[in-house]
C-alpha cells in the first residue's frame with residue numbers, strides 16, 4: 001500500500017550506484033528504501049550514493065534504514081557510501097540524532113561522486 | 117491573530133505598485149490582502165500588479181478579494197491591474213471559478229510590467 | 233459532474249468508523265491544518281498533487297461556509313471532518329463528511345451564484361461541486377448540517393509491484 | 404531541556420476541550436496526514452517552518468511508537484491526537500496530547516538508547532524529548548497510554564500591528 005518511489009541509477013564514470021528516494025521517508029515508506037539499499041549493496045557497487053535532494057521529510061525509521069545500510073557498507077568488503085542533498089528538515093533529524101558525523105555527507109551529488 | 121505577510125513595493129520605471137502576498141490566502145489571511153489592495157488603489161498608482169508567486173494556496177475568499185479590487189480598478193479613474201506568478205494550485209481555482217478571463221494574468225512580474 | 237447530489241451516501245455503511253476523524257473549533261486559524269491533513273490523506277489514497285490540493289480546497293470552502301453561514305463566524309463551535317478510503321469496485325478514492333451543530337437550512341438552499349454574474353463571493357458551493365464527484369447536503373438527525381463528498385481517484389496506470397520493479401529496471 | 408518530564412500537565416485544565424482533536428487508525432498511511440496537520444497548526448500558533456517540521460517529527464515518532472510498541476503494528480486500532488494553543492504568561496506555544504488504547508507500560512520504560520551506541524532504532528523517544536520542551540508519559544485512567552508534550556514558541560520580535568505597518572512603510 002505504499003506509494004514510495006525510489007529512483008536507482010548506475011553511472012560508469014565514476015562508477016557508482018545512486019539511490020534517490022522521493023518524497024517522505026517514514027514508517028510507511030522506509031521498507032521500500034531498505035529494499036532498494038539492500039539490492040544496491042548486494043551488487044557491490046564501486047560506491048553508493050544516497051541522494052536525498054527529493055526527500056522532503058524523514059523520520060527515525062528512515063534514519064534506522066540508513067544506519068543499517070551504512071553498517072553493511074562499512075563491513076568488508078567495504079563500499080564507500082555517501083549521502084547528499086539533505087534539506088534543512090532532513091538535516092535537523094540527523095543532528096538531533098547526532099548521526100551527522102556517523103555518515104559521510106556531501107552537499108550535492110557531484111560532490112558525493114568526488115568524495116566517495 | 118493572523119500572520120499574513122504582504123509585501124508592497126513601488127517602482128518608478130515603469131511606475132507601478134506591486135502587492136505581493138506570501139503563503140496562504142484563505143479566510144484567515146484575506147482580510148489583510150483586502151486592506152493592502154485598498155490602500156494601494158487609494159493612492160491611484162499608474163498600474164497595480166498583484167504578484168502571486170509566493171502564494172502557495174488561495175481559496176474563494178482570496179478570489180473574492182481580488183474580484184473586489186479588480187472592480188475598483190476598472191471603475192473610473194481606471195487603474196490597470198494585472199495578476200502574475202500563479203502556480204498550478206492557484207491557477208486551478210481561477211479556472212474552476214471561470215475567473216481566468218475576468219482578470220488580466222501575466223506569467224511573470226516582468227511581463228506584468230509590460231502588459232499593464 | 234457537479235450535479236450528482238443523489239447517491240453520495242448510498243455506498244456508505246453508517247457505522248464503519250472513519251479512518252480519520254477530526255474535531256476542530258470553528259476558528260479560521262485551523263483551516264490550514266484541516267487542508268494539509270486532507271491533502272496528505274488524499275495523496276496516500278491515490279490522488280496526484282494537483283488533485284490533492286483541489287480536494288483540500290473543497291474541504292476548505294465547506295469549512296468556511298460552516299464558519300460563515302452556519303456559525304455566523306463564532307470561533308468556538310465544533311466542526312467534524314471524517315475521512316474514509318473508497319474501495320468499492322476495486323477503485324480508489326476518498327469519502328469526506330463534514331458535520332456541524334449550526335442552524336439547519338434547506339439543503340436546496342446550498343447553491344452558488346451563476347458564474348457569469350461576476351462579483352465577490354458566491355463561489356464556495358460551486359467550487360465544492362466542481363472539484364468533487366458527488367456532493368450531498370442534509371440535515372443531521374438532531375441538530376446541524378452534514379455534507380458528504382466523494383471523489384474517485386483515476387485508475388493507476390501501472391500496479392504497485394510492477395511499478396517498483398520498473399523503477400529497478402531503470403537502474 | 405529533554406529531561407523535564409514533570410510539569411507537562413500541571414498547567415492543563417483537563418476539561419478544556421482541545422482546539423483540534425484527531426482520531427485516526429493505527430495505519431502508517433495516515434502518519435503523513437497527522438504530521439501535516441500538526442505542522443500547519445504549529446505554524447499558526449507562532450512557530451517558524453523548521454520548528455514546525457520538528458514538532459511534526461516529534462508527533463510522528465510518538466505515533467510510530469504507539470503503532471509499533473503499543474499495538475504491535477495492528478493497523479485498525481484508535482489513536483487520538485489533541486492540540487491546544489499555549490497562552491500562559493502571555494507567551495505562545497502548543498500542547499500536544501497523544502493517547503491510545505494499547506497495553507499499559509511503566510512510563511519509566513519509555514527511554515531511548517544512548518546516542519553514542521550507534522545502531523538502527525532506539526531514536527524515537529530521544530527525538531521527542533530533544534524537540535519538545537516537556538514530555539510526560541502516563542497510564543490513562545482506564546486503558547492505554549498518554550503522552551503530553553509542550554513546546555513554547557520563541558517570543559515574536561515585532562508585534563502584529565507594527566509589523567503590518569512596517570510592511571506598508573517598505574512601500
Ligand SMILES: Nc1ncnc2c1ncn2[C@@H]1O[C@H](COP(=O)(O)OP(=O)(O)O)[C@@H](O)[C@H]1O
Pocket residue numbers: 297298300301302337341342343344345352353354355356357358377
Ligand atoms: N454550511 C452552510 N450553512 C448554511 N448555509 C450555507 C452553508 N453553505 C452554504 N450555504 C448557503 O449557500 C450559499 C452559497 O454559498 P457559497 O457558494 O459558498 O457562496 P458565499 O459563501 O460567498 O455566499 C450561501 O450564501 C449560504 O446561503
Ligand SMILES: Nc1ncnc2c1ncn2[C@@H]1O[C@H](COP(=O)(O)OP(=O)(O)O)[C@@H](O)[C@H]1O
Pocket residue numbers: 468469471472473508512513514515516523524525526527528529548
Ligand atoms: N507508545 C509506546 N508504548 C509502549 N512502549 C513504548 C512506547 N514508546 C516507546 N516505548 C518503549 O521505549 C523504547 C524506546 O523507544 P524509541 O526510542 O522510539 O526506540 P525504538 O522504537 O526504536 O525502540 C521502545 O523500545 C519501547 O520499549
